[in-house]
Amino acid sequence: MDYVVAVLAPQLLHGLVFGAALGLLALGLTVIFGLLGVMNFAHGELYMLGAYAGIAVIGWTHSFWAALVAAPLAVGLIGAVTEVATLRPMYRREPLYGLILTFGLALVFREGVRQIWGGDMRRILPPFTGSTPILGMTYPDYRLFLLAASSALLLAIWLFFTRTRAGIVVRAAVQDAEMLDGLGVDVRRVFTLTFAGSAALAALAGLLLAPVFTVYPQMGVEMILLAFIVVILGGMGSMGGSVVAAFVIGVAQSLFSLWMNPQRVAIAIFGIMIVVLIVRPRGFFGREGVLE
Amino acid sequence: MSRVVTWRAALVFAVLAALPGVPGISQYSLLLAFDALLFGAIAMSLDLLIGYTGLVSFGHAAFYGLGAYATAIVLERGVLSLWACLGAAVLVVGAYALVVSYFATARRGIYFALLTLIFAEVVYTFFRYTQTFGGSDGIQGLPDARLWPGAAIDTPLRKYYLVLTYLALAYAVCRLVVTSHFGRVLVAIRENEDRARFLGYSVQRYKMAICMISALLTGLAGAIYPMRSAFATPDLMLWTESGEFIISVMIGGLGTLVGPVIGGAFFTILRDKVSSYVDWYFIVIGVVLIVIVLFMPRGLLGFRRLLGFKQWRATA
Numbered sequence: 001m002d003y004v005v006a007v008l009a010p011q012l013l014h015g016l017v018f019g020a021a022l023g024l025l026a027l028g029l030t031v032i033f034g035l036l037g038v039m040n041f042a043h044g045e046l047y048m049l050g051a052y053a054g055i056a057v058i059g060w061t062h063s064f065w066a067a068l069v070a071a072p073l074a075v076g077l078i079g080a081v082t083e084v085a086t087l088r089p090m091y092r093r094e095p096l097y098g099l100i101l102t103f104g105l106a107l108v109f110r111e112g113v114r115q116i117w118g119g120d121m122r123r124i125l126p127p128f129t130g131s132t133p134i135l136g137m138t139y140p141d142y143r144l145f146l147l148a149a150s151s152a153l154l155l156a157i158w159l160f161f162t163r164t165r166a167g168i169v170v171r172a173a174v175q176d177a178e179m180l181d182g183l184g185v186d187v188r189r190v191f192t193l194t195f196a197g198s199a200a201l202a203a204l205a206g207l208l209l210a211p212v213f214t215v216y217p218q219m220g221v222e223m224i225l226l227a228f229i230v231v232i233l234g235g236m237g238s239m240g241g242s243v244v245a246a247f248v249i250g251v252a253q254s255l256f257s258l259w260m261n262p263q264r265v266a267i268a269i270f271g272i273m274i275v276v277l278i279v280r281p282r283g284f285f286g287r288e289g290v291l292e
Numbered sequence: 293m294s295r296v297v298t299w300r301a302a303l304v305f306a307v308l309a310a311l312p313g314v315p316g317i318s319q320y321s322l323l324l325a326f327d328a329l330l331f332g333a334i335a336m337s338l339d340l341l342i343g344y345t346g347l348v349s350f351g352h353a354a355f356y357g358l359g360a361y362a363t364a365i366v367l368e369r370g371v372l373s374l375w376a377c378l379g380a381a382v383l384v385v386g387a388y389a390l391v392v393s394y395f396a397t398a399r400r401g402i403y404f405a406l407l408t409l410i411f412a413e414v415v416y417t418f419f420r421y422t423q424t425f426g427g428s429d430g431i432q433g434l435p436d437a438r439l440w441p442g443a444a445i446d447t448p449l450r451k452y453y454l455v456l457t458y459l460a461l462a463y464a465v466c467r468l469v470v471t472s473h474f475g476r477v478l479v480a481i482r483e484n485e486d487r488a489r490f491l492g493y494s495v496q497r498y499k500m501a502i503c504m505i506s507a508l509l510t511g512l513a514g515a516i517y518p519m520r521s522a523f524a525t526p527d528l529m530l531w532t533e534s535g536e537f538i539i540s541v542m543i544g545g546l547g548t549l550v551g552p553v554i555g556g557a558f559f560t561i562l563r564d565k566v567s568s569y570v571d572w573y574f575i576v577i578g579v580v581l582i583v584i585v586l587f588m589p590r591g592l593l594g595f596r597r598l599l600g601f602k603q604w605r606a607t608a
Contacts, residue, residue: 039402041535086582095402096348097585100542103535104581111574221532225413232406263421270414274407278395281403 009135011254017143017212019250020150024205025223026230026242027157028198034174034237035194036087038098039228043202044220045109049075050203051210051219052113054124064127071207072200079199083192091191106220114217126211146208153204154243161239170194174237229273233283241285301467301550305460312449322448324564326455326520330513332556333459335540336466336549337509342538343547344470345502346482351392351408352537354415355507357529358385359514361419364431364524374437374445374454378515385511386504388415393503397496400485409531416529430525437519451520458516459553462509466549469505478502543584545591555591 025047032040053071058064082105090098126142134144161167172180173190181187206219213219230249234241249269256265276283308329312322334356341347362381371377396407419425426432436446445454469475477498480488489495518524527533536559544555562580566573584591 086586089586093589096342096542097589099348100539101582101585103539104578104585107574107578107581111572111578115572115575225409225531228406229410232403236402261421263417266417267414270410270417273410274395274414277399277403277407277410281399 010137011258015251015254017147019247020147021205021209022250023154023243023246024150024201025227026246028201029227030231030237030239030242032198035191036098037095041102042105044224045106046075046199046202047206047223048220050206051215052117054207072203075203076196076200080192080196083195110217119217122215124210142211233276235283235285238285241283244284308456319448322452326452328557328560329455329459331560332553333462334510334513334537335552335556337506338537339541339549339552340502340506342541345478348405349408350405350534351412352510353529353533354412355385355510356514358388359511360517360524360528363515363518364434367434368431372438374439377437381511381515385507389504389507393500397499416526420526430523432523434518434522445519539581543591551591
């Protein structure tokens with residue numbers, strides 16, 4: 001019982017916290033994948049840009065909360081401009097070109113940030129410290145806030161996609177953009193706004209996780225692979241699947257780290273991935289035969 | 293059917309062989325040429341998969357890195373024979389590639405790309421954290437390899453000819469593959485996998501075979517790399533390295549063999565030249581990449597390929 005309270009429970013909660021933030025990142029990735037058929041390699045850099053934009057806003061206003069609003073907006077704007085300038089001509093091309101293009105974008109963003117802010121590790125202080133007793137242990141308040149905020153966002157996104165007209169239009173574009181175009185919807189605007197939204201979500205995830213992790217130009221590279229894994233595990237293009245898979249990976253990673261050193265954890269996660277891809281390539285909730 | 297090795301290719305290799313004879317060429321330029329040709333050779337072997345078979349491997353860095361580690365471990369043990377290094381690389385890369393290609397070719401499209409990527413990440417993680425192989429520092433300070441006792445490959449000139457010989461042999465192998473019946477079947481698989489299967493070809497076996505060929509060629513290139521750099525580090529296996537290989541193929545032009553060699557060389561030289569002027573060369577490379585994808589989607593050799601491809605289709 002002591003083991004459960006002192007070791008297992010905090011680790012489980014860590015996993016949920018991380019999983020919720022990972023879900024925000026993976027959700028944007030999966031929607032873009034559904035729209036463009038492209039794994040957005042620059043998604044990790046948008047996540048990183050969120051954290052750096054946060055640093056900039058905090059340096060200016062000294063308020064984490066202002067950053068939480070302004071940083072995703074700024075990165076969303078960057079996303080919109082990027083989409084119009086570079087991705088729009090890619091719609092009718094082979095997905096491979098989109099892959100290379102986003103790879104190039106990632107290089108530009110990463111190096112741009114290094115030029116502006118330098119390559120050192122940085123920290124963002126949590127907006128509040130202290131901890132709360134919960135389930136017989138004490139847990140940092142900020143992480144609880146992180147879990148609550150991410151979960152609320154995930155819920156809001158779910159409501160957006162199921163209850164609002166705009167959300168249904170985006171889902172329709174994921175299903176069949178050409179048909180939607182035929183029905184008189186301005187698909188290009190949908191694509192741009194969706195890309196901006198996915199960029200803003202990635203930025204939000206980056207900023208929310210920044211007080212828990214460290215901020216450095218390479219931070220996106222480390223996360224993007226995990227986010228890819230989540231997207232595949234959940235089933236390509238399945239939004240619900242991505243969220244479930246994000247929690248599974250988050251919890252699995254933090255529980256594994258109780259018994260293994262970090263590289264074994266990474267290898268174990270990759271191992272799960274390989275088995276899933278071989279046995280059930282469409283993931284948890286993916287449609288059969290998509291891109292197979 | 294054209295001859296396997298054309299006069300034009302022979303001419304290019306003759307020019308490359310004469311390159312060290314250019315008056316006043318520096319040792320540094322020779323080593324840069326080494327890197328450029330090695331990168332080109334890797335891009336060429338990757339083109340067998342991407343350009344001819346339509347399989348995008350995002351894990352070629354693992355074959356490259358494993359080859360480099362095979363050489364590094366052999367040299368570190370004091371065995372200086374070039375042939376021992378190459379043999380070790382073939383064994384190690386071959387065994388790994390057999391596993392990867394068996395599982396990866398069972399899946400199509402983006403799943404192939406992701407399976408190769410994740411397998412490569414496992415290898416990267418293993419070497420990055422295993423202290424026996426130097427962890428993140430890798431294996432450094434290797435001695436020069438020898439062609440035979442007494443003939444050390446120690447000067448930039450000798451190293452250059454080593455990589456040129458390798459490129460020539462690899463080019464011959466690739467040409468042999470793509471001009472053979474086997475190569476035609478690969479193109480058929482790229483164009484319409486189901487139809488190839490209905491025609492009675494065992495698609496997976498063909499895909500596995502070409503994966504193995506491509507992986508072994510890349511592994512051998514990896515085995516040659518430490519003979520110039522004197523180190524092998526886990527960074528050689530990073531997935532961004534695989535991305536750079538794909539970029540080289542794209543810059544040069546898919547399905548042309550020569551294009552990727554030029555693309556790889558162009559990429560290496562661009563990186564070297566830009567990085568000696570500014571420290572934000574990744575931005576330049578990123579922008580070049582974006583521009584090429586947007587405005588020259590068929591790569592540097594695109595125009596020629598467009599014509600050649602049509603011609604080829606007409607005769608097929």
